[in-house]
Amino acid sequence: MSVLVLLVAASISLGATFLILFIRAVRAGQYEDTITPAMRILTDEEPVRPAIPPAAVRATNLEESKMKKMRST
Amino acid sequence: MNAAQTMSATGVAIATERIPCAHCGTVCLDATIRVGTSHFCCHGCRTVFELLHENGLERFYDLEQKPGIRMGDRAFAGAFDYLDDPATRRQVVDFSDGKFSRVTLRTPAIHCLACVWLLENLFRLQPGVGRSQVNFPRKEVTIHFEDARLKLSGLAEMLASLGYEPELKLASLDKAGPGVGNRRLHLRIGVAGFAFGNVMLLCFPSYLGLPEDEKSLQPLFGWIAAALSTPVFLYSASDYWRAVWICLRRRILTVEFPIALGIAALYLQSLNTALRGGGPAFFDSFTGLLFFLLCGKLFQQKTYDVLTFDRDYRSYFPLSITRRTAEGDTSAPVMQLKVGDRIVVRNQELIPADAQLVSGPACIDYSFVTGESAPQPRNPGDYIYAGGRQIGGMIELEVSKEISQSYLTSLWNNEAFRKGDASAIDNLTNFAGRYFTYFVLVLAAIAGTYWGLVDPKQAVRVLSAVLIVACPCALALAAPFTLGSALRWLGRHKIYFKNTGVIETLSKIDTVVFDKTGTLTLPSQGGIEFNGDPLTPCDQGWIRSLSTLSTHPHSQGIATFLANEGRVRRDEVCAFREVAGAGIAGTLEGREIRLGSRRWLAEAGVEAPEGDANATEVHVAIGGVYRGRFLFRNIYRPGLAGVLERLRTRFRLALVSGDNDRERSRLAEFFGAAADLRFRQMPESKLAYIRSLQERGGKVIMIGDGLNDAGALKQSDVGVAVTEDVAAFSPACDAIWAADQFGRLPDVLRFSRLVMWVVFACFVVSFCYNAIGLTLAMSGRLSPLASAILMPTSTLSVIVLALLGTRWAAWRARLGGRSA
Numbered sequence: 001m002s003v004l005v006l007l008v009a010a011s012i013s014l015g016a017t018f019l020i021l022f023i024r025a026v027r028a029g030q031y032e033d034t035i036t037p038a039m040r041i042l043t044d045e046e047p048v049r050p051a052i053p054p055a056a057v058r059a060t061n062l063e064e065s066k067m068k069k070m071r072s073t
Numbered sequence: 074m075n076a077a078q079t080m081s082a083t084g085v086a087i088a089t090e091r092i093p094c095a096h097c098g099t100v101c102l103d104a105t106i107r108v109g110t111s112h113f114c115c116h117g118c119r120t121v122f123e124l125l126h127e128n129g130l131e132r133f134y135d136l137e138q139k140p141g142i143r144m145g146d147r148a149f150a151g152a153f154d155y156l157d158d159p160a161t162r163r164q165v166v167d168f169s170d171g172k173f174s175r176v177t178l179r180t181p182a183i184h185c186l187a188c189v190w191l192l193e194n195l196f197r198l199q200p201g202v203g204r205s206q207v208n209f210p211r212k213e214v215t216i217h218f219e220d221a222r223l224k225l226s227g228l229a230e231m232l233a234s235l236g237y238e239p240e241l242k243l244a245s246l247d248k249a250g251p252g253v254g255n256r257r258l259h260l261r262i263g264v265a266g267f268a269f270g271n272v273m274l275l276c277f278p279s280y281l282g283l284p285e286d287e288k289s290l291q292p293l294f295g296w297i298a299a300a301l302s303t304p305v306f307l308y309s310a311s312d313y314w315r316a317v318w319i320c321l322r323r324r325i326l327t328v329e330f331p332i333a334l335g336i337a338a339l340y341l342q343s344l345n346t347a348l349r350g351g352g353p354a355f356f357d358s359f360t361g362l363l364f365f366l367l368c369g370k371l372f373q374q375k376t377y378d379v380l381t382f383d384r385d386y387r388s389y390f391p392l393s394i395t396r397r398t399a400e401g402d403t404s405a406p407v408m409q410l411k412v413g414d415r416i417v418v419r420n421q422e423l424i425p426a427d428a429q430l431v432s433g434p435a436c437i438d439y440s441f442v443t444g445e446s447a448p449q450p451r452n453p454g455d456y457i458y459a460g461g462r463q464i465g466g467m468i469e470l471e472v473s474k475e476i477s478q479s480y481l482t483s484l485w486n487n488e489a490f491r492k493g494d495a496s497a498i499d500n501l502t503n504f505a506g507r508y509f510t511y512f513v514l515v516l517a518a519i520a521g522t523y524w525g526l527v528d529p530k531q532a533v534r535v536l537s538a539v540l541i542v543a544c545p546c547a548l549a550l551a552a553p554f555t556l557g558s559a560l561r562w563l564g565r566h567k568i569y570f571k572n573t574g575v576i577e578t579l580s581k582i583d584t585v586v587f588d589k590t591g592t593l594t595l596p597s598q599g600g601i602e603f604n605g606d607p608l609t610p611c612d613q614g615w616i617r618s619l620s621t622l623s624t625h626p627h628s629q630g631i632a633t634f635l636a637n638e639g640r641v642r643r644d645e646v647c648a649f650r651e652v653a654g655a656g657i658a659g660t661l662e663g664r665e666i667r668l669g670s671r672r673w674l675a676e677a678g679v680e681a682p683e684g685d686a687n688a689t690e691v692h693v694a695i696g697g698v699y700r701g702r703f704l705f706r707n708i709y710r711p712g713l714a715g716v717l718e719r720l721r722t723r724f725r726l727a728l729v730s731g732d733n734d735r736e737r738s739r740l741a742e743f744f745g746a747a748a749d750l751r752f753r754q755m756p757e758s759k760l761a762y763i764r765s766l767q768e769r770g771g772k773v774i775m776i777g778d779g780l781n782d783a784g785a786l787k788q789s790d791v792g793v794a795v796t797e798d799v800a801a802f803s804p805a806c807d808a809i810w811a812a813d814q815f816g817r818l819p820d821v822l823r824f825s826r827l828v829m830w831v832v833f834a835c836f837v838v839s840f841c842y843n844a845i846g847l848t849l850a851m852s853g854r855l856s857p858l859a860s861a862i863l864m865p866t867s868t869l870s871v872i873v874l875a876l877l878g879t880r881w882a883a884w885r886a887r888l889g890g891r892s893a
Contacts, residue, residue: 004287045132
């Protein structure tokens, strides 16, 4: 009996973990564009790194999402 | 006549070999540019080609067939300098921290995988550009770049010089596109799905039967299920509560109301049972219901997005206009015009954008916009609104405001041109939408009371099932989806309809009336002879100057015929006049030039000799002296006989022509003995003839060239303008057809009939679904979960039926396949 309770708790928390991950993925914009990534894999080549350091790109992304939050509240 | 001289027709020079441009694939005309083994249609294409090769981006050409965008000879230097102004820049750019900036630009020219690849490899072409990402469905590219090394204007210029000119509309802050709406839906589906899965697991024991010593777990499962379902009730279903609030406030009933009722009933009843220790009750139905409802909504949303995504730049007819630049006059699609461009508008042509008059006395007919047919004179410096039509000589304008394609299309659909009554389909759809909800609520009340008396435990289940299973959305969607899809198919074949109602009218047609000149014949390619004293190059230049101002096929034919001699001085022609069915006249260097029928010349006191009544003649007089005549030999469109033969079996055919009946016997062969062939028709008589056909109960489609038979086109039930050059556009027509697609006429008529069958089939399917679903639900045989699955399924099946049905209809009518 107590096993059942334990199992139920375990399964629900596992499910909840995935739900949280899903919510994070949606809010990060992964589901916004599902068509272009499908096209991108067809180009079939090694990705070449651009000159601007990715750190700078991440920084602008971060700043930008902060500003979006400020604007939306 | 003295020594009659014949000049051989030159016609249009056709390139002997059809070589496609190595960059964009358009067929290079005689002025091909060759570099090594590659041919290019213009310098712009060549520049891009070389640029890509120099920077190691040749892969662009491997990814797709000729993926380049036709460049023409446009230069962009300085075109985007206004973007560097700090205030403007701040509006356009997404984000900037002084060192790095990020901007999202709309580049509608993106059309394939190669474009995506090229734009994401932009950093290899331009120093200062970092990561760039394309959003293909929204035709946008987001670019990170370094402020110090690259100005925003430079970035825009570079994109434009590759062919991906960014569309910059500072006024619209349309940042929230379809992606954001979907995001909310995704989150709600996530929560509902999570709850659904777990609640189902918890409900299994009660289905399978718990052994005695574990019965105490039942209430526990009930509480857990309630805890999981509450966020679903509050969060995932929130859209429905919003809809209910709107319904109550505005005292109207929308489709969501019954569904919201069903959801609420199910949840509250289950909550009641669970709190009393009765176990999970109907929580599994409830969460499943919401999960599937939301999934259905998402799918509908995505389908709609895909359909509208195609519509932006393809389904609108490609109106073109003559643009004047330092290099000369070229034809350009209207959507490429920018503020400040100079355009040239001839007699009867439409002014596509708000512009300022630069030169030439203008006489503008605003009947398309206001319905008033009295043309108004305008002087240089005056502001001219889009939608007006120029009557008279050629004028030059400077574009003052950006083109709105939607404005032009709305002009086309203006009240002034509405003909006939509302379609039967629209009526049915409106009726269904309005009364359906009441009907469902009544049925639900009946079912609820019945079951409440007979078996109260099931009552709520049945109530919910009835409320949810009924779906009028299919009825409301069937027609728009099918007809919209049909319009897209036609648009791919360069056949543009004004709106979806045209298809319905087209399916009821029984009489086909043709105009002759320009419609059945190819005047620019026909043989032309000149009878008379030889014309000097100066004379030829004068005649040509006059005839290019008119858009009539004969005038255009003469202009092409005289193409090689004399200088064209269009701008200097004064007092230009064109009278339909008679001719044109204008004054150059003080001398009046007249081109037209014998009667037209006689009005100016010039005696034209009795001609061959069996030939199409255009007489010419310069300065009051008769000079000769142009003889037109008709060349009929290739395949005309076949088209008419196919039409003959099903429709009544008729011909109304302003020309003489020289060709009667030949045409009778094409049209068959039963057809009515009328010649020497004035525009008014054409109109009267069509009206007489309609009064006898016929449904008439008129095929003309849109200029000289505007009245007849408007009078007919469906007026089709067949045009080689989509600058001569007359909103009185219901469809614009590219001239090379003329042979598809029988196919299109068949297509419209088949499409109406598809719409009917969709209605039937939706009706059957509702009938069966409601019967099952009311008799208690349908669980709410099952009805939740059935409801979006019905909508989806109707949509799928609509799309597949249209595809089938296109295939049957031989309009299938992708072209252009």
